[in-house]
Amino acid sequence: MEHRHMDGVQKNAPKKRKTTWKKDPAAVKEDILTVATEAFAAHGLSGANINEIAEKTSTSKRMIYYYFGDKEGLYRSVLERVYSSLREIEQALNVADLEPIMALRRLTEATFDSHVKNPQFIRLVMIENIHNAEYARKSDVIPTLNKAIIEKLADVCTRGKAAGVLRDDADPLELHWMTSSASFYNVSNKATFTTSFGNRLFTEEGQKRIRNRVVDMVLGAVVIDYLPRKGG
């Protein structure tokens, strides 16, 4: 009971505490995670500020520590949540009954588009890479999440080779690497690329061209006698 700094004069008159509130743990957690996701994606692990996060939630800083332990715990939860939500999108994709080349085209386009649509995810993955993926690696869900897309690509490869339309050195993992690299970079490096070269490739037009280019590159790498369409 040491009010050491209250020498004498009414310093720190206690704010009136809220007299009533509802219990809603799930909503509180969600609220915190939503705000924290934005903060970590914007400023990174060390750059994000717990006090600021707390202010933007409808609850208090104490609750963050109550539910997530510490800053790192909060970050880990954010990471897992955003990884998981993206996996759902990937799993929803159904190309099993398209013919192989069309399936591959669709998968590539879908990957490209989902990257464009989820910049927050991209930023968090960038941040993870800065940290050498140490938090993703600690997670026991994240390392298992991306299997879905690889399986789909593997299926396409198998079918494509059987049909004689894909080169027999086509490899699902390499295919994913190619698609990912283009799709990821397109979002992750937009800022510096624009700084160096202007935004010509990042207008609506430019992005359409790039998207087609990516498809052509990927198909061109594995489809036998692939003929890219002309122009953008």
Add this chain to the structure above:
Amino acid sequence: MEHRHMDGVQKNAPKKRKTTWKKDPAAVKEDILTVATEAFAAHGLSGANINEIAEKTSTSKRMIYYYFGDKEGLYRSVLERVYSSLREIEQALNVADLEPIMALRRLTEATFDSHVKNPQFIRLVMIENIHNAEYARKSDVIPTLNKAIIEKLADVCTRGKAAGVLRDDADPLELHWMTSSASFYNVSNKATFTTSFGNRLFTEEGQKRIRNRVVDMVLGAVVIDYLPRKGG
């Protein structure tokens, strides 16, 4: 350096100051920049610690502030320095007297290799992108640096089209985008990619394959009737 708890004896005895030293501003600045580059590349702008940086230099924290003003100033200097040093590498590359396709192959390979060889640069660019390139944009050298590579590609395109070996929609900036995206991602996302899919693509073998794939992708996108070689 806590002298506070040395109760009684020798409390706060000022450390004997170095009685003699040489002036060497240039070396001191270089020393600081070298250490700071490592620190910022490893931990980002907010994550890097000025005290730690100071300890690793052969000089004192005071000098960091003397020469660079504040943390942000130091970061900006680091950024400009690594950008500039990479530009020199690019400029040294001479492909003007190779035939167009070979020239393009060499440029692509060189870009891929230089990314692999300069992970610190990659990390700093990643960090800049997290910050929406605000510091790179403020710089008055960085935005002008990457012109060299584009000019080389433009020359190759012109010659290639004239010789009838390159598609007439081949575009230097797009070519650079393709090469960069693959080369950059290969380094920047190694950690998370490995976490998800194992390190098969990052062994010596795997990297050779990837490198060849990248060349094939780029050439395949612009060379008329390009025939990729088989296998890895």
Add this chain to the structure above:
DNA sequence: TGACAAATTAACCGCAAGGTACATAAAAAG
């Protein structure tokens, strides 16, 4: 209805880390 656990609030703490004050040696200027 009252004990107990779970959820929430406001206030506080410690210290790490960015930044500064001040003294002084080395070199340059005059």
Add this chain to the structure above:
DNA sequence: CTTTTTATGTACCTTGCGGTTAATTTGTCA
């Protein structure tokens, strides 16, 4: 040789921010 400017060293200050303490309310279950 004196003065001034540049470069350096040591100690220190301030506060932002991650994390805690302690009290209080809400809901549950004997």
